[in-house]
Amino acid sequence: MKKISILITAALLIFACKEDVKLTFETRHIEKSTDATIVVNYPKAIGTKAVANKINQQIEHVIANEMNMANTPENDISIDEAVSQFDQEYKSFKRDFQDSSQKWEAKVDGQVVYESPELICLSLQTYTDTGGAHGNGRTTYLNFNPETGDLFEQKDLLKNLDQFKKVAEEAFMEQTKPKDKDDTMEDFFFGEDFQLPSNIGFTNNGLVLLYNNYEIASYVQGITKITLPYDQIKDYLKVNP
Template identity: 35%
Template sequence: MTCKDEVELSFSEINLSTSNNNLVEVNIPNAIGNENITNRINSTIEKTVIGSLHVGGSDNITSKSIEESITAFNKEFQIFKTDFPEIAEQWDAQIDGEVLLQSSEIISIAITSYIYAGGAHGTVTISFLNFETITGHIILNNNLFKDVEGFKKVAKSYFDKAIKDKDVFLDTTTFELPENMAYNEDGIVLLYNTYEVAPYSTGIIEFVIPFEEISSFLHFNSF
């Protein structure tokens, strides 16, 4: 890949819907440029959105596109209304994506989904996706770092402060990194979704560790 190819990789925002959709709004980044790279990035984003919109167990997802998922979500609601006509609540799904960082080595994207499909409250879930800029391949969490254990030691002190600020009491002797970590302009973002480490009432736990404190542990450059 040439430097020219790298510079030409960019993102636009796209809005996806269907003709009979009243419940779902999807606004996500769309990678533009070298198709070998952008197809991988866009496919991974698409699979994340499809998974977010799926009602039921993740082992029986059949939708092949976001549009199919939107249609399926609306159909599930109609089935629900047929089975429970006395329930007045309207289902709702809002999915938004943003590019947190795009550098010569790494692209980090956040997908935020709010899904309400009945029950006491809706669910907000944030998913971070990290890609190699020159290939478009997804980066596994452990591959974000040259020294995971060194990074964990720094991360634990930030985690302890974050839960203290929320007045949450947890056993931090068995500290684990979250499922979602990403690069942004200031450092590495660590995010624990609701229920990941604490009760629902705690909400999302999120904090940023500045690059200057952890640069020696990182595998990718943020510039």
């Protein structure tokens, strides 16, 4: 009887902890234009401290590394530090190339695009221009467990991957509009068969498969985005959107 009471008490404590998790998001804005042009808007989690901290650390990690000019990722750097480093790199560039009229840019636009009791999805759109033929734009989806703040990996979100891949490939063929009408699947995937992207997001319209520039096809193809309605893929989801 004593063991049963302990188990019931533990279960109630776990349930209470889950019920106590509260999260909201506020927009943080950073802007600097004296040297490099830097504009950063991103959602910052507030509420249950341990959960919010996990989410915010991951958001800052992704944004900071989008502005990172080094060849290796920065694991422990804040957005403010990344902004300062990007600006310092531009100043160094100007000292070395005083005749250049090139002004560096770093822009980030982040927002919460989907929330449910089982998942929070954030979209981070980043753009950097440090010279060259064109700047580099990228969209990143981050999917979080709202109870723990942990970042979901693809294996945490999808099941029966072989079957799901077939459904995704059919949707890809229906929704993709290649610049060249004679393009084949191998042309998109550099001689390979269809591949799922690393970037998967949740929206009100359905699950989004997103391929950034250079991940498939050529740069002129731009970002390729495929949307799968939830009612068509519910058997392949491990979370309930």
